[in-house]
Amino acid sequence: MRRPADYDAFLSYSYAVDRPLAAAVQRGLHTLARHWYQARALRVFRDQTSLSANPDLWDSIETALRASRHFILMASPEAAASPWVRREVAHWQAEGTRETFHIVLTSGEIVWGDGDFDWERTTALPPGLRGWFAAEPQWVNLGWARADTQLSLLNGRFRDEVATLAAAVHGLPKDVFDGEDVRRHRRSVRLRRAAVSGLALLTVLTTLLGLLAWRQQNTTERQRDQAVARELATRAAELGDRDPRLARLLSLAAWRIAPLPETRAGLLAAAGRPGRAVIESPGATAVAVSPDGRLIAVGGGSVRLWDTATRRPVGEPFAAGDVRTLGFSADGGRLVVGSDEVRVYDVATRTAVGSPAPLPEGLPGVGTLRTVAISPDGATIAVGETFGDLGLWDVETGTRLFAPFETVPPHIPSAAPVAAFSPDGKTLAALNPHDGKLRFWDLATGRPRGAPVAAYPRQTTALAWPSLAYRPDGMRIATAGVDGVVRVWDPATGKSVGAPLTGGGRTRQEKELPSVAFSADGALLAAGNADGTVSLWRGDTLEPVGDPLAGHGGVVGAVAFGPGGLLVSAGADGTVRLWDVDARLRRVTPLPADTGPLYSVAWSPDGATIAAGGHGAAGLGARGAPVSCRIDGWALCLALEGRSVMVGGGTSAHPYTRWSDPGGHDGTLLLWDAATRRRLPNPAEGRSAIANSVVFGLDGRVVFATGVGADLDTRGTVTRWSAAQQVPIGIASVELSGPAWASALSPDGRLLAVGGDNTGTADGPRTDPVVLIDPVDGRRVASFPEAGAVYAVAFSPDGRTLAAATETGAVGLWDVRSRTRTGELAGHSGPAGAVAYAPDGATVATAGADGTIRLWDSETGEQVGVPLRGHGGTVFSVAFSPDGTLLASGGGDNSVRLWEVASRRQVNERFWGHALPVRSVAFSPDGRTLASAGLDRAVRLWDVGHTVDPAAALCAQAGGSLTEEEWDQHIPDIGHRPVC
Structure with missing residues (x-):
């Protein structure tokens, strides 16, 4: 349509x-x-x-x-x-x-x-x-x-x-x-x-007309500035990671010229991009990063060292030749270079160590290209020849130790074997394109370990070769073939791990070199692609981590990790690009937990502690029997001592857990130290079986866990926990006719609002789905009726209004003092499951099963603008940043997104990390970290520090300002002004 x-x-x-x-x-x-x-x-x-x-x-x-x-x-x-x-x-x-x-x-x-x-x-x-x-x-x-x-x-x-x-x-x-x-x-x-003539006439008119002209000129200049700023923001976004420095500075210039919502959205988007810098290096075919991250080696027609911090060359080029492979020793003191000859260089002096590894006897010396790998101690190198040989050499003496592969005449040039030393230096892995097989050798004995593994189709004509890299723990090895497919193997068994990974593909195998690398902690696996992107996967589960990094204008033929989230890539477009993937590394490792699905996450007021609630790690079924239940939307399905209890439309599914401790359910409430990410001791008794919502008290010493009682009482339970001692200090039954789904503490801390089911029970009537209780003694203070179950509640910042999101799609508004319903926010076409007030109280955000996020004027109840769309399914949670300029959302498409409220634009690359729907999001009190909790049993922390002061973040990332020459080139209509 x-x-x-x-x-x-x-x-x-x-x-x-x-x-x-x-x-x-x-x-x-x-x-x-x-x-x-x-x-x-x-x-x-x-x-x-x-x-x-x-x-x-x-x-x-x-x-x-x-x-x-x-x-x-x-x-x-x-x-x-x-x-x-x-x-x-x-x-x-x-x-x-x-x-x-x-x-x-x-x-x-x-x-x-x-x-x-x-x-x-x-x-x-x-x-x-x-x-x-x-x-x-x-x-x-x-x-x-x-x-x-x-x-x-x-x-x-x-x-x-x-x-x-x-x-x-x-x-x-x-x-x-x-x-x-x-x-x-x-x-x-x-x-x-005519305008010029009019301006000349205006100079002789009255002071009033002169003032009007001055005002009109200001308006014209303001309109001009706004038009220029919007154009700069557009150009900066178009540049993106292709020219990260210029893109950041143009975004800054747009904001300095006209601080509009769209130019601020451009600032936020630019500050969150992973591209950091570009080094012009035509013909670059190989890169390596020193173990301390201070130097980057780039190979092409020669080798050149670059300072990582300044992106300036260190010394003069050396090792002239068609360089195809580079590698630092484990201590960073030596660099091995593979071209038409193989040499090891002292990094400090850039002079050769020992003699070059000679060609095996009988091989022609013309047109020979060679691959090379260096052992962790820098004493041994493995050299592959384009004629099929692979030999090990002593660096100091130039003596050939042994040859895993040897060819016999006639010698036909083709792809060279490639090798990698295990991190402990005890094993050599080698992939021979001549037969497509991966082999392992015990370096102490020189004997093969296990049978050869058929890894790729036989390749005898192409002059490109595959790539391989060990994970730092030595438990996995990744290979990248000239067909563009990345495979991961278990070196101990020789068996493949997981499904093959595909990136951008390759169509010209004779020229395009594949590349693969693990990060220093093994958390990420990277591969360069033919479409100019770099793909990232988790190093353990091999799940994709975000969208591929895009910036190169040609095939990415080399990738290498450095410490601190540094990734370097070299492309056929003549550039070497530096990426900051620290945020993606953070996505890979969630907070330590051993629990079931999580539904809620919260920060203590001082930001020192994180709490999460959900299913317990022990189950909800009969002893020894699996629990055949799962979350479906906002609904639950419980199994109770051999009989099913369907609550809110849950459906039967695979089990999460089994009964273990009749005295409690481990993992219902989880606490972490936010600074160290260390898990705090679990609460040990008197807990809820399921905590659908967690809220800290105003002083941070108490946590309220709202959900289903430990005896699987589906009427709803609120448990007060001591955050310091991790013990319950009070339990209250909310007396709902179904589970409690949500809770919110009033700004003065005197009321706790609980929302839940009102479907009625076999032995009781329907109840009001919103209940106000005293958070100290659990006493019921009031209740509010709604047409259906309530999935989310929120107090306005002044505490006068309570918003309740319902299964009908409407969000009811209640006057807390008079206990009267003052209106509703109606717009969602399905259940509304999330609601949040902006810190200034002027805006209310709601979200629901229709996949939309809607913003409302809290005074008039009118919807502000069109709905925010982007999530590919239900939006389960929304949260405003402490300053109210950003809105975070978590959805059924497993993603977390950031929206700039004024411009209504998404300003982040979708945060991928969760393997199942994201049920809750929450900003830290300082706004620098976003926490998310999901059905994949994980709490993840996202670094959003750049959003607090995006201009300062961009200046730090760009490392300077636009020069006058650059300003005149890109912004000729406005006089130069500093942007940093």
């Missing part, structure tokens, strides 16, 4: 080859025939411009396609082969028209034949267009302009071609369109001249 047109045209193109030309065409369409009062003559969608802050790429592209009146294909062989372009063209064929489909030829051939394109000769169009056009379409030829990086409408030929395209989109004949453009230009000139 097509939406009302938000865009006049959609640009589809190959990002790899036509990005500059596509940008020039977009600017031209924006400018031609523009009225003086218009920002743009046409609104043209181009993915890198219009998707700046939305990580959900295809959904956004599809939305833009449906909201566009015309489709412009920038045709080239690369576009014809692009899966993205093909998908966009197919979408337009299905929902658009031929009359609104326009073609711009940038390279290749387009030839019309008898009733269709001549597909034998046409190379620039995707095959899906075969037979779609009934008559020959017209197209614009910009093949001549592809190499021009300074295209503008001042180029007459380019202006003429763009005018042809613009006329078609405007729906005007070319001559009429040209005349209209000239007419508008002349009118603009006349208006400018």
Whole structure:
């Protein structure tokens, strides 16, 4: 279904080859025939411009396609082969028209034949267009302009071609369109001249008119500044991680020029990107990071060392040759270099140690490329030859120790074997492309360990070779083949672990080198891809960790980790890129816990302690019998001593746990020291069986756990715990007719609100689903009726209003003093399961099963703007940051997202880490950390410190400010000002 047109045209193109030309065409369409009062003559969608802050790429592209009146294909062989372009063209064929489909030829051939394109000769169009056009379409030829990086409408030929395209989109004949453009230009000139004359006249008018003119000038300058700032924010987002320094500084400049909601959203998005710096290094084919992280070695036509902190070269290049492999010794004192000769260098002096490893006797010396690995102690190297040999050499003496692989004449050049030493230096792993097998050797005896493992298809013709890397604990080894597939193996058994991992794929095996590396702690596994990205997986479970890192404009042929979350990658685009993946490392390791699913997480007021509630690690069934229940939405399913108790629509599923301790259920309430991430002792008795909600008291010394009682009493229970001693100090039955789902403490600490079921029981009537109790003695103070179960409650900051999110989708508003219902927030099409007040009380956020987040004016009860969309399922939780500028959300798609409230934009790359739905999110009191709890039994901490002062964070990341020359180049219409 097509939406009302938000865009006049959609640009589809190959990002790899036509990005500059596509940008020039977009600017031209924006400018031609523009009225003086218009920002743009046409609104043209181009993915890198219009998707700046939305990580959900295809959904956004599809939305833009449906909201566009015309489709412009920038045709080239690369576009014809692009899966993205093909998908966009197919979408337009299905929902658009031929009359609104326009073609711009940038390279290749387009030839019309008898009733269709001549597909034998046409190379620039995707095959899906075969037979779609009934008559020959017209197209614009910009093949001549592809190499021009300074295209503008001042180029007459380019202006003429763009005018042809613009006329078609405007729906005007070319001559009429040209005349209209000239007419508008002349009118603009006349208006400018009239304005100048008017300003001259105003100088002699009264002081009042002068003041009005001054105010008007300020308004004009403010409007100009806002327009420039928005354009800078767009350009910064388009640059992204391709030029991280410039992108950050342009984001800062946009904010300094005009502090708008959208420019602040740009600040937040830029500060959260992982790209940190770019080192220009044409021909780079290998990288290595010293163990202390201070140096980066880059190999290509030679080797050069770079200072990690300053990104400046250290000394002069050395080791000239076609360098393909590099490796530091464990102490960082030596660097081994593999090219047409293999040498070991002293890092401090950059001079060779010992003699080069000679070629085995009988092998030709011309055209030989060699792989190399260095042992942890730096004493031994393993050398692979393009003729198939693999030998071990003593670094000091140059003596060949033994040869795991040896070839016999005739010697045919092909891919070289690759090797890796185990972290303890006792085992050598080697992968031979000649037979595709992975082998292990005991270095003490020189004998093989186990049988060879068939890892990849036999490869004898390509001159690229695979890659392999040990996990630092030596328990796993990863291999990357020239087919782009990463596999992980258990060195002890020789068996593969998990399913093969795929990244960007490889199509030109003879040139494209695969790459794979583990982080220093083994938490992450990285692989370079042919599409210019770097994929990351967990080092233990092999689950993907976030979206691939995107920034390179060509194949990523080398990756290497350093300490502190540093990742370095080298690409065929001639750049070496530095990434900060510390946040992704944090995602991999949740807070230590041994429990069932978690439903709630909270911080103590001083930020020192984190509490989480959920199912216990022991179960809820008969002794020795599995519990056949699971969470379904906000509902529960319990098994009680051999009989099922269905609560709130739960469904039967696989068990979580089994009964173990009749006196309590371990793990219902969990506490951690936030600074050390250390688990605090478990509460030992008198606990709830299930804690659906946890809330700290105002002084942080008490934790309230709300849920189902230890005897599986489904009427709802609140347990007061001493946070310091981890013992219960009070238990209250809420007297609901079903489980208690939610709780909230009033700002003055005098009331605890509890929300739950009101479905009624066999031996009792329906009850009010909202109950107010005294948090000290558990005494019932009041109750509020609602039409259905209540899944979330929240007090306004002044404590006068209580909001209750219900299964009907409405959020009831209650006056706490008069106990009267004052209104409701109605908009969700399914159950509303989350509600939160902004710190200033002006805004209420709600979320629910319809997958939307809605913002409301707390005074009027009116919805503010359109719903926030992004989660691929139910949104279970929302929380405002302490300053109210950000909103966090957790959803059924297992993701955590951040939204800038004023601009209503998502400003983070989705936080992936949870393997199951995220049920609760909470900001730390200082706003620098976000905690999330999920059904995967994990509490994860996300570093959001950059959001507290994004400008300061960007200045620190960029390491400086825009120079005057850079400012004049990128912001010529406004005088230079410092951004840091």
